[in-house]
Amino acid sequence: MKVVRVSRHGGPEVLQVEDAEVPRPGPGQALVRVEAVGLNFIEIYQRTGLYKAPLPFTAGSEAAGSVEAVGPGVTTLRPGDRVVSSNILGAYAEYALAQAERLVPLPDNVTTRQAAAVMLQGTTAQYLTTSTFPLRAGQTCLVHAAAGGVGLLLCQMAARIGARVIGTVSTEEKAALARAAGAQDVILYTTSDFESEVKRLTDGAGVHVVYDSVGRTTFTKSLNCLLPRGMMVLFGQSSGPVEPFELQTLAQKGSLFLTRPTIGHYTATRAELLDRAGQVLGSVASGALAVRIGREFPLAQAEEAQQELEGRRTTGKVLLIP
Numbered sequence: 543m544k545v546v547r548v549s550r551h552g553g554p555e556v557l558q559v560e561d562a563e564v565p566r567p568g569p570g571q572a573l574v575r576v577e578a579v580g581l582n583f584i585e586i587y588q589r590t591g592l593y594k595a596p597l598p599f600t601a602g603s604e605a606a607g608s609v610e611a612v613g614p615g616v617t618t619l620r621p622g623d624r625v626v627s628s629n630i631l632g633a634y635a636e637y638a639l640a641q642a643e644r645l646v647p648l649p650d651n652v653t654t655r656q657a658a659a660v661m662l663q664g665t666t667a668q669y670l671t672t673s674t675f676p677l678r679a680g681q682t683c684l685v686h687a688a689a690g691g692v693g694l695l696l697c698q699m700a701a702r703i704g705a706r707v708i709g710t711v712s713t714e715e716k717a718a719l720a721r722a723a724g725a726q727d728v729i730l731y732t733t734s735d736f737e738s739e740v741k742r743l744t745d746g747a748g749v750h751v752v753y754d755s756v757g758r759t760t761f762t763k764s765l766n767c768l769l770p771r772g773m774m775v776l777f778g779q780s781s782g783p784v785e786p787f788e789l790q791t792l793a794q795k796g797s798l799f800l801t802r803p804t805i806g807h808y809t810a811t812r813a814e815l816l817d818r819a820g821q822v823l824g825s826v827a828s829g830a831l832a833v834r835i836g837r838e839f840p841l842a843q844a845e846e847a848q849q850e851l852e853g854r855r856t857t858g859k860v861l862l863i864p
């Protein structure tokens with residue numbers, strides 16, 4: 543089978559397509575025949591070495607497909623079952639292993655492409671809007687990179703709750719997508735100052751919560767966009783890591799709350815994983831949640847796919863198809 547491996551840290555060129563043996567599932571594991579791989583920013587951090595992963599490794603953690611075989615002790619899955627997971631052990635591959643307890647069954651009317659496109663980013667948007675900061679109708683949120691993978695899903699979920707969504711994006715094309723996903727106001731943060739725009743749009747008041755996946759270039763101004771006792775949710779760093787931060791700033795800017803959540807802690811148990819993913823996949827199945835697949839690349843073009851994501855040229859989700 544073909545896999546995409548990383549043997550040294552570096553640019554997209556370190557992603558190498560290699561031949562490998564199809565692995566056998568060990569105790570508690572299942573072998574998945576991968577039909578669609580979800581591309582995520584974390585794979586760029588692992589490739590560059592910003593996040594530590596022991597070398598060499600097969601890239602990727604999110605995929606959907608069908609169970610090919612199960613290992614000893616697995617009673618909840620059978621060959622042929624359609625599944626999705628964001629905890630696949632090396633998802634950029636034609637076949638991949640996963641712990642059976644991290645695999646989520648797919649509703650009949652959700653395709654494996656849709657599932658691979660929504661599992662990680664949809665579950666993220668779900669926990670951010672319901673648990674990290676449980677948004678209520680009438681509140682206002684600021685969503686950075688609102689036409690991105692997580693961004694479009696966040697806009698939809700927040701709008702459905704009845705919150706007002708202010709989005710930021712870099713281009714007019716992305717602005718149109720964010721508006722269609724439920725953002726009432728969209729700011730082009732590359733050409734205008736988003737802090738003063740947010741103040742203008744909220745009559746000087748500010749927003750209840752900022753969902754910030756951009757990090758370095760947006761963090762400080764985002765704090766200035768919050769109402770007193772507002773919540774800064776820093777959940778990513780697409781523009782780079784945030785500089786060391788003086789905690790007293792939170793007091794000065796209005797007794798603010800700051801959190802840096804990550805999906806693992808919000809889907810730690812199987813019950814929580816199934817609950818959150820079930821809600822997301824159920825919304826896709828019912829048509830309540832739209833999944834935008836912006837681009838698809840053949841698996842062998844993982845290098846180009848990561849270049850597009852890193853280069854800010856993607857909208858919604860990017861998939862690799864083995």
Ligand SMILES: NC(=O)c1ccc[n+]([C@@H]2O[C@H](COP(=O)([O-])OP(=O)(O)OC[C@H]3O[C@@H](n4cnc5c(N)ncnc54)[C@H](OP(=O)(O)O)[C@@H]3O)[C@@H](O)[C@H]2O)c1
Nearest residue numbers: 583666687690691692711712755777778779780781804805
């Ligand atoms: N904590 C969690 O649980 C969790 C879960 C999922 C994802 N994340 C994080 O959330 C972030 C977004 O993930 P995603 O997969 O949905 O990606 P994405 O938002 O689809 O792509 C990144 C977007 O960030 C914006 N951006 C701003 N400055 C950038 C820069 N200097 N370089 C590249 N992009 C820049 C771009 O949108 P514009 O062109 O509109 O600016 C770009 O399209 C990533 O940092 C990811 O690691 C965290």
